Amino acid sequence: SQQGEEDPQALSIQEGENATMNCSYKTSINNLQWYRQNSGRGLVHLILIRSNEREKHSGRLRVTLDTSKKSSSLLITASRAADTASYFCEGADGLTFGKGTHLIIQP
Amino acid sequence: DAGVIQSPRHEVTEMGQEVTLRCKPISGHNSLFWYRQTMMRGLELLIYFNNNVPIDDSGMPEDRFSAKMPNASFSTLKIQPSEPRDSAVYFCASSRTGEKLFFGSGTQLSVL
Numbered sequence: 581s582q583q584g585e586e587d588p589q590a591l592s593i594q595e596g597e598n599a600t601m602n603c604s605y606k607t608s609i610n611n612l613q614w615y616r617q618n619s620g621r622g623l624v625h626l627i628l629i630r631s632n633e634r635e636k637h638s639g640r641l642r643v644t645l646d647t648s649k650k651s652s653s654l655l656i657t658a659s660r661a662a663d664t665a666s667y668f669c670e671g672a673d674g675l676t677f678g679k680g681t682h683l684i685i686q687p
Numbered sequence: 688d689a690g691v692i693q694s695p696r697h698e699v700t701e702m703g704q705e706v707t708l709r710c711k712p713i714s715g716h717n718s719l720f721w722y723r724q725t726m727m728r729g730l731e732l733l734i735y736f737n738n739n740v741p742i743d744d745s746g747m748p749e750d751r752f753s754a755k756m757p758n759a760s761f762s763t764l765k766i767q768p769s770e771p772r773d774s775a776v777y778f779c780a781s782s783r784t785g786e787k788l789f790f791g792s793g794t795q796l797s798v799l
Contacts, residue, residue, distance in 0.1 A: 674735065
């Protein structure tokens with residue numbers, strides 16, 4: 581079963597706009613991680629949020645975690661063309677990934 | 688650090704042939720993961736090792752798939768015999784237990 585499921589499956593926005601992706605998971609977690617995958621490449625770790633944290637920032641990234649709802653969100657502010665990629669959440673120490681959100685930033 | 692190194696980058700083979708994918712994890716990492724990625728099924732965990740020991744191989748699709756980790760710096764994923772439905776991108780990743788994963792660039796496998 582998938583521990584992380586991302587929503588929406590695809591998102592297309594204009595450059596400069598903010599992009600929000602959501603993640604739901606099934607079982608309790610120690611931490612939740614977000615990864616990015618550019619076309620044809622491996623996944624790259626973006627940010628980790630621990631179960632006792634509610635919000636975390638890293639540059640233009642903002643991640644929230646609601647353990648009561650078993651959900652997380654990733655916000656990318658002031659999007660750039662280079663942010664075009666697939667984004668995955670994962671909450672089981674590498675054991676399960678969802679299918680990701682494919683984000684397209686239109687110039 | 689060179690990161691996780693996978694080889695080959697691309698592999699084209701004929702149905703029935705044996706395929707061996709290789710992975711060198713980052714030095715000091717004690718967990719190693721093999722994944723398969725397709726458009727239909729997304730990123731699937733095949734097997735993971737902790738301290739060179741296979742912990743969970745429930746994701747290995749069939750007996751045609753096998754994985755080994757003879758030492759902390761090397762792992763292989765073997766498919767024998769290969770079938771067209773095995774065509775996918777195979778990723779290796781490593782980490783310290785419970786920490787973020789570092790992925791290799793993947794092996795694009797095409798079985799004709």
